[in-house]
């Protein structure tokens with residue numbers, strides 16, 4: 001009896017429940033589907049596509065050394081997945097297909113269809129869970145309903161009997177002699193596999209290094225350094241978590257051990273980092289409980305009536321990092337040149353788009369997804385709806401980050417802005433915050449809006465929308 005494991009965003013041999021269960025059952029083969037058109041349809045960025053391909057290659061080699069073949073097949077859409085998986089299972093005479101569940105709506109529907117097609121062909125299907133530490137639906141209020149506010153969710157999450165991370169699952173045992181590893185194509189949908197390879201190292205070993213370096217040298221300073229974009233204060237594990245070269249469970253377990261076997265009440269830095277991992281859990285649980293979010297709907301239905309600005313020029317200037325507000329522009333340029341943006345800047349740039357430019361959050365959500373190496377529907381949607389005040393536990397509608405004050409607070413020396421914006425590389429003193437007011441920086445693009453007028457216009461639009469509710 002042979003088993004087939006369908007790998008998706010769980011690209012690792014360690015702590016992989018579906019792979020582990022299949023290999024315990026008997027001889028196992030794995031499959032990965034290269035689905036360029038679906039990736040494009042889901043706005044997956046070139047950074048993330050290329051990183052995924054390189055990660056699959058690393059995994060293919062690891063599996064090959066364990067005597068496990070990873071088959072790489074092309075697929076043209078989610079609709080084609082049932083046919084390809086059933087065909088492959090039949091070719092291998094597999095009696096069961098294993099996979100780790102995904103949370104977004106389209107992925108769940110695809111998986112349901114695959115499961116039905118397998119059943120029709122007399123092949124069993126086993127779903128496991130691994131994208132979050134606690135499965136969606138596990139953290140509920142006493143009345144069984146889900147949480148929509150982070151703090152009580154976190155409290156309940158921490159009190160859950162399965163919250164304490166246990167030793168991560170080991171890699172499967174060797175199945176026999178090394179096999180020839182298959183590799184992904186060098187170019188998929190026009191994206192070179194090597195794109196971004198100098199910035200984003202792929203694979204499980206790279207993810208583990210990233211985690212241990214962070215925990216050894218930076219985690220204890222996380223609570224004081226994490227908001228400073230010119231410091232390497234955060235882990236940069238998000239690309240690995242997105243494609244699954246590391247699991248949340250592995251991150252939590254390592255943090256728990258580094259924190260004297262505590263998830264909270266230990267070192268302030270590590271406690272805060274664990275809390276961020278719980279934010280990831282929170283947004284994934286919210287997405288699972290509210291499938292309409294996967295369809296692009298606002299969590300707060302009344303906010304669908306907001307009359308957003310449709311200003312293509314403003315949108316394009318925001319995307320290009322040409323708004324005239326240095327910290328906003330520096331964040332967008334960091335994204336455009338590296339595929340990653342510091343969390344503080346994700347908050348600053350998103351708030352600027354949805355609050356000062358009053359452009360629909362969906363435009364920003366899409367642009368981030370198309371450009372982030374760690375693009376993840378739950379975290380991205382959660383972050384954008386938080387900024388736009390349309391989501392769960394969102395910032396109140398009348399609160400707006402002032403990009404000048406944010407720069408003074410979180411990039412006080414201007415080091416980050418100078419590094420990202422060559423036009424301001426030689427800006428002196430306070431001219432780095434408001435370059436339009438100084439002669440030596442007057443060549444830098446002028447501000448796109450007057451902050452105070454923009455703020456008033458946005459508040460007025462919100463008030464108009466709220467007036468229609470009463």
Ligand SMILES: Cc1cc2nc3c(=O)[nH]c(=O)nc-3n(C[C@H](O)[C@H](O)[C@H](O)COP(=O)(O)OP(=O)(O)OC[C@H]3O[C@@H](n4cnc5c(N)ncnc54)[C@H](O)[C@@H]3O)c2cc1C
Pocket residue numbers: 226234235236237238239241242273276277279280281283341342343344346347350368372374375376377379380381382383384387
């Ligand atoms: C508008 C907006 C869009 C975002 N889009 C994404 C996205 O597409 N993908 C993504 O992974 N994160 C997203 N985030 C959350 C956060 O900015 C990133 O997770 C973080 O910057 C990644 O860097 P890091 O790995 O160094 O994080 P660390 O600070 O080291 O945190 C560790 C991990 O915790 C999780 N995490 C941290 N902060 C958050 C958060 N606010 N929400 C959910 N999970 C969090 C991430 O998995 C992260 O890798 C977004 C935030 C905002 C405000």
